[in-house]
Each structure stands twice: as C-alpha cells, then as structure tokens.
Amino acid sequence: MEDEEAAAVLRTVGRQIKMWREAAGLKQAELGAAIGYGEEMVSSVERARRVPKSDFLDKADEVLGAGGKLSAMKEDVQKARYPKKVRDLARLEEEAVELGAYDNHQINGLLQTPEYAQALYAMRRPAFTEDEIERHVAARMARKAVFDRAPRALITFVQEETTLRRPIGGRMVLRQQLEHLLEVGKLRHVSIQVMPTDREDHAGMAGPFGVLKLQEGKTLGHFEAHLHNRVISDPRDAQVLDMRYGMIRAQALSPRESLAFIEKVLGEET
Structure with missing residues (x-):
C-alpha cells in the first residue's frame, strides 16, 4: 500500500x-x-x-x-482501495461550500463517466495494471458524492473547448461523456462553462487548477500535473488562483451558452 x-x-x-x-x-x-x-x-x-x-x-x-x-x-x-491523494482531496471536497475547476486537457474528474475515466487511466505510461485502473476509476467515481451531499455546495467548472472534442476512449465514449455533461449542467447547484478556442484573452494559460472554499471561509487551491498533486494553502497564493478563476469564468461562455455549445458539439458527433 x-x-x-x-x-x-x-x-x-x-x-x-x-x-x-x-x-x-x-x-x-x-x-x-x-x-x-x-x-x-x-x-x-x-x-x-x-x-x-x-x-x-x-x-x-x-x-x-x-x-x-x-x-x-x-x-x-x-x-x-483509493490512492491517498484522492482520499485527501475528497475530504476537502466534503468540507467545501464552493468548488471550482478549470481544465484544458481532459474533462474534469468530477464530471467524467466511468468509461471516460477508464480510458484515461488505461492510456497512462508507465502502464497501470488492471487492478490499479479499477482502483483509480472507483476512487474517481466515489468523489462524485459531493454532488449529492447536503447542504449543497456550489460547484462550477470551466472546460476548454478542446476537451469536448478530444475522443478519449473513442467516439462512443465521447458522445456518452458529452451527454453526461448536459445532464450534470442542468443541476441547479452546478455550473459548466466552455472556454472557446478562439478567445484572444485567456487567464488560464498557466494550466488547469481548482479552487475550494471551506465552511470557515478559508480558500484553498489545488492542481495536479504529472507526478505531483498539490493543495495550495498559502492565503496569498490561494487568493491569486481564486482571482484567476473568476477571470476565466468571465472570459468563458455563460452557462446557458455553454450548454448550447455542448449540444452543438454532440450533434457533430452523431
């Protein structure tokens, strides 16, 4: 272990x-x-x-x-069975009253279908064993409990347009993933926005990250890249990420426009 x-x-x-x-x-x-x-x-x-x-x-x-x-x-x-970094992140998500995430390479983990997550872990190199893939997928799906807990947290996402078009797992998996985004995006406490590729101004060019706001008012940042998974607890750094995320949301399509955009992309895939 x-x-x-x-x-x-x-x-x-x-x-x-x-x-x-x-x-x-x-x-x-x-x-x-x-x-x-x-x-x-x-x-x-x-x-x-x-x-x-x-x-x-x-x-x-x-x-x-x-x-x-x-x-x-x-x-x-x-x-x-879940990796420690996943358990630690899940604990923070359980405490958060607000969660936000910007992603530019793949669909955010909280929004992924099991098939999409399975395809992501299957393509990792060095390769995972089947048992390791099963563990990681199960852990990722378990984090989705944050959508159902009470009181409801405000959960927002900004997805880069390219993440909606990259056929992770194949075209069928992508279609199912897009349909899932539309379903989740209709929840009242969830907001999904799309950052179009043609945007000239973009505050998220430094890469994907997340922001969590806890009940006592503390703001944390989070990012994962290759072999590193970090929680940003320094108030000044977390504030920078919070401000940056707010700018990204302002630059992206509105939630209503974004759902229409996802429907358009889904139509192109069928």
Missing part, C-alpha cells in the same frame, strides 16, 4: 478475518473454497497484501458466523 493509513485498515481487517477463521477451525484453503476464492487470496488478505472486495467480506462473514462484524468493514476497506 502507498500510505500507512490504508495499510493500517488492511492489517486490522486481515487480523479479524484470521481470528474468525481460526475460531471456526478452518484453514486458509478451506475458507477460500467455502467463499469462492483461492488460498492465495485468503492468505494475501490476512497479511494485508491484497484489498478484499465487498463480496469477499460478505461471504467470509456468513461462512465464519461473524454476525456482520466483517461486512461492517466494507466501507473502510473500500476507501483504503
């Missing part, structure tokens, strides 16, 4: 499964056969080397007579 917090969760789960298994008088191979997994998988889970899926925990709970104690760990285990 890439961080101690996740490793601690998996060690705890592994010890619990081992204790219940031994109390039931079962060997690892016998438990594996009973729940539909191999001995190696059971051994790896008990040693905190593999992350058990929800199905594993539910079946182990039933076979070992744990009375729901193993199944109750599913939420913590699921979070442990």
Whole structure:
C-alpha cells in the first residue's frame, strides 16, 4: 500500500478475518473454497497484501458466523482501495461550500463517466495494471458524492473547448461523456462553462487548477500535473488562483451558452 493509513485498515481487517477463521477451525484453503476464492487470496488478505472486495467480506462473514462484524468493514476497506491523494482531496471536497475547476486537457474528474475515466487511466505510461485502473476509476467515481451531499455546495467548472472534442476512449465514449455533461449542467447547484478556442484573452494559460472554499471561509487551491498533486494553502497564493478563476469564468461562455455549445458539439458527433 502507498500510505500507512490504508495499510493500517488492511492489517486490522486481515487480523479479524484470521481470528474468525481460526475460531471456526478452518484453514486458509478451506475458507477460500467455502467463499469462492483461492488460498492465495485468503492468505494475501490476512497479511494485508491484497484489498478484499465487498463480496469477499460478505461471504467470509456468513461462512465464519461473524454476525456482520466483517461486512461492517466494507466501507473502510473500500476507501483504503483509493490512492491517498484522492482520499485527501475528497475530504476537502466534503468540507467545501464552493468548488471550482478549470481544465484544458481532459474533462474534469468530477464530471467524467466511468468509461471516460477508464480510458484515461488505461492510456497512462508507465502502464497501470488492471487492478490499479479499477482502483483509480472507483476512487474517481466515489468523489462524485459531493454532488449529492447536503447542504449543497456550489460547484462550477470551466472546460476548454478542446476537451469536448478530444475522443478519449473513442467516439462512443465521447458522445456518452458529452451527454453526461448536459445532464450534470442542468443541476441547479452546478455550473459548466466552455472556454472557446478562439478567445484572444485567456487567464488560464498557466494550466488547469481548482479552487475550494471551506465552511470557515478559508480558500484553498489545488492542481495536479504529472507526478505531483498539490493543495495550495498559502492565503496569498490561494487568493491569486481564486482571482484567476473568476477571470476565466468571465472570459468563458455563460452557462446557458455553454450548454448550447455542448449540444452543438454532440450533434457533430452523431
């Protein structure tokens, strides 16, 4: 595991499964056969080397007579599957009363469909394993809980026009992604704007970034580039990003114009 917090969760789960298994008088191979997994998988889970899926925990709970104690760990285990940087960002998003993001290479992660995210992670180099791709996609989709929480946060996006046209994952995936943007853009607490390529004045030429405003009034910046993922907490730097984002929104198409623009691009793809 890439961080101690996740490793601690998996060690705890592994010890619990081992204790219940031994109390039931079962060997690892016998438990594996009973729940539909191999001995190696059971051994790896008990040693905190593999992350058990929800199905594993539910079946182990039933076979070992744990009375729901193993199944109750599913939420913590699921979070442990996500990379630490994703968990940290998700925590900030949960606290934010306002979130804003400008993107110029791809559709923002909070707006991505599973298929679009899958295609992005599949093209990474050095290549991810299938398990790593699954973890990253699941983590990205889990962050979408920010759209549904109460009280509602104000969530705004500015997408560069080119992100609407780049066929990540192929034309069908792109069409589904554009349809999803139109759906999300109609939510009352969400605003999606498009920055046309023909704009002469553009405050976002330094690259993509995000701005988060927390309940206590603090403003944070965020950006991810290649191997680096940073939260900007210095008040002066965060203020610069906040001002820059406001200028980008002013230069982009209005939300109403942007949805019409997305519909136009979608029509060109069909």
